[in-house]
Amino acid sequence: MTVTSEAPSALGPYRVLDLTQGGYCICARLLGDLGADVIKVEPPGGDPTRNIGPFYKDVPDPEKSLFWFTYNSNKRGVTLDIETPDGQQILKKLVRKSDFVIESFDPGYMAGLGLGYDDLSLINPRIIVTSITPFGQTGPKSSYKGSDLTGWASGGPLYTMGDPDRAPTGLTFPQAMLHTGVEAAAGAMTAHMYREKTGKGQVVDVSMQDTLIWALQALIEMYDMNRYNYPRAGGQWVTAGGLGRRQTFSCKGGYVAFTVLGGGLVGAVRSTRAMVDWMKEDGMAADWLVKYDWEHQFDVSVVTQEEVYRVEEEFLKFFKTKTKTDLWQGARKRGILLAPVVNVKEITEDEHLKARGYWQQVHHPELNDTLTYCSSFHALSETPGRIRRRAPLIGEHNDEVYGKELRMPKSHLAVLKQAGVI
Numbered sequence: 001m002t003v004t005s006e007a008p009s010a011l012g013p014y015r016v017l018d019l020t021q022g023g024y025c026i027c028a029r030l031l032g033d034l035g036a037d038v039i040k041v042e043p044p045g046g047d048p049t050r051n052i053g054p055f056y057k058d059v060p061d062p063e064k065s066l067f068w069f070t071y072n073s074n075k076r077g078v079t080l081d082i083e084t085p086d087g088q089q090i091l092k093k094l095v096r097k098s099d100f101v102i103e104s105f106d107p108g109y110m111a112g113l114g115l116g117y118d119d120l121s122l123i124n125p126r127i128i129v130t131s132i133t134p135f136g137q138t139g140p141k142s143s144y145k146g147s148d149l150t151g152w153a154s155g156g157p158l159y160t161m162g163d164p165d166r167a168p169t170g171l172t173f174p175q176a177m178l179h180t181g182v183e184a185a186a187g188a189m190t191a192h193m194y195r196e197k198t199g200k201g202q203v204v205d206v207s208m209q210d211t212l213i214w215a216l217q218a219l220i221e222m223y224d225m226n227r228y229n230y231p232r233a234g235g236q237w238v239t240a241g242g243l244g245r246r247q248t249f250s251c252k253g254g255y256v257a258f259t260v261l262g263g264g265l266v267g268a269v270r271s272t273r274a275m276v277d278w279m280k281e282d283g284m285a286a287d288w289l290v291k292y293d294w295e296h297q298f299d300v301s302v303v304t305q306e307e308v309y310r311v312e313e314e315f316l317k318f319f320k321t322k323t324k325t326d327l328w329q330g331a332r333k334r335g336i337l338l339a340p341v342v343n344v345k346e347i348t349e350d351e352h353l354k355a356r357g358y359w360q361q362v363h364h365p366e367l368n369d370t371l372t373y374c375s376s377f378h379a380l381s382e383t384p385g386r387i388r389r390r391a392p393l394i395g396e397h398n399d400e401v402y403g404k405e406l407r408m409p410k411s412h413l414a415v416l417k418q419a420g421v422i
Contacts, residue, residue, distance in 0.1 A: 009384075010034040015100070016102060022049055022177050024177050038075040040076065050394075069373075077391075098127065125199070128192060130188045136205055146208055146209075152176055154209045162232050245259055246258075260298070260308075271337040274336045275336050276290060284317065358375055360372070
């Protein structure tokens with residue numbers, strides 16, 4: 001979909017004050033993608049998030065963090081020390097003209113500065129304060145620190161990751177904060193809908209642990225109904241009966257997603273048979289596999305784990321003779337349920353994404369370069385999202401926000417800067 005600069009935005013009239021750090025920054029980024037005016041509030045000297053790599057051309061620099069670029073685009077940036085009385089007054093002035101405050105400080109931190117929801121709602125009754133923490137604002141763990149690993153561990157998903165004969169293993173790229181930030185954006189928008197009907201703001205309490213437990217809903221139900229504790233299965237998935245099956249197979253130069261299925265799954269049985277027919281064409285299907293009764297012999301109620309392994313080994317031998325491109329093209333032709341497992345390089349070269357206009361070029365004048373970004377994940381026909389600006393430099397919009405919008409004299413801004421307030 002082509003997006004023009006003149007297209008209206010869904011959240012154009014609204015302002016967001018973003019005080020989050022790390023992966024939680026994605027929350028305000030999503031609102032910014034929808035058109036909101038997001039002001040990133042950093043401490044003087046810059047947000048610690050700027051020190052997260054990798055960096056542009058591998059040069060460590062707080063102004064060249066690719067992590068910062070990604071999750072802080074569509075934001076203006078100001079510096080402000082909210083622990084000082086002057087900084088607190090300035091933030092309150094910004095709140096008067098804002099619609100959302102998003103923060104990720106420890107529970108009670110903002111309230112201790114006189115900037116909690118009770119304080120801010122006196123200034124602006126419509127304000128929505130979204131607070132993101134590892135374990136929420138209440139409960140015995142509310143004061144605990146958190147990380148990507150502790151998030152996955154306390155939420156339950158970590159127990160299911162990795163090989164069954166080894167300890168659990170985390171994801172290679174940190175995801176817990178990002179999942180939480182996305183859910184925080186959804187929570188903020190839900191509160192926004194309520195405000196549009198009632199005129200009242202509220203607090204959105206977002207816990208990383210809650211978010212990651214929510215991602216396991218089906219597994220929670222399995223335990224509740226059957227006392228079944230979902231185990232690790234490596235490259236396999238496991239049914240409620242404990243039967244393990246591969247969901248990825250190695251091939252030449254990569255992997256494909258495929259599962260050998262049978263029983264009463266008519267479409268799946270058709271797919272499995274079509275794969276065996278292909279193997280037979282290539283002379284790689286044993287007679288017993290061609291004659292296999294997929295509906296009855298491979299039903300989960302009767303098939304053994306040993307039999308699953310024996311059958312899968314035949315498919316694995318075949319896959320190893322093909323590239324994933326060969327397998328993908330052949331599967332499409334034969335109606336087989338199979339997909340290539342793509343890496344990041346292949347994603348960036350994907351013709352389908354290019355045709356949809358998914359990639360967006362964003363110019364960075366300070367780098368004298370144009371970088372490729374993921375555009376908005378939601379393709380709204382009337383109010384399309386887009387990247388309107390790259391992530392801000394440290395204090396880039398201090399004069400614009402404090403001087404022009406809050407009408408603070410330049411002489412006063414100079415004093416505040418000298419005092420370390422901005």
